[in-house]
Amino acid sequence: MKKIIFAGLVAALIAATSHANIVVQWSGVEGFVKNDGSTPLLNGGGDTVAILVFSASGSFWNTPLLAGSHTVGDEVILGSVASITYDAIDPYGFVPVQNVNEPFNTGFIYARIFDEGTTSDASSVTAGLYYYQGPSVATVNNADPTAPDQYNMNTGSALIPDFNTDVLNRQVVVPEPSVLAFLGLGGLALAARRRFVA
Secondary structure (H helix, E strand, C coil): CHHHHHHHHHHHHHHHHHCCEEEEEEEECCCCECCCCCCECCCCCCCCEEEEEEECCCCCCCCCCECCCCCCCCCEEEEEECCCECCCCCCCCEEEEEEEEEECCCCEEEEEEECCCCCCCHHHCCCCCEEEECCCEECCCCCCCCCCEEEECCCECCCCCCCECCCCEEECECCCHHHHHHHHHHHHHHHHHHHHHC
């Protein structure tokens, strides 16, 4: 009897985990603007990249990125689009619907779109480039890939008709020289302490 109950529990666990997924349709159809609320983020040209990010902690959503990376901390890219639609008619950009179906983990998802000069190669993200960061939402365990959860990564501006007002733009940064110096001194102190303790 115990074997039967154990086998049933194992089967139920396998069934539950096999259907545990993050099933999301994400897109950005309203365009992207810089911090001034009106200048197109993509500026009508250049390579761009949009990414959907997962973070178990969610604590890096509002953290400025350093040059050379699309992500920070425990973030993982769930999906990316390296070709963003924009033209003279729609200079603010358009990210078509993208589908993600990944194993479920408790955490948060959010999107980023980088302005001209970036590609899917993280090393191309240079200091000073703008990027938009979409709203952070908790992951949902969705077992039905035919009914994905919807995620709208759009920025917005009160100055542009039909935009929302949730602008969250940042510029890619590099550490100040003084910060780098302190980091170097901290490393030396740790090395000296380790040698002293040994």
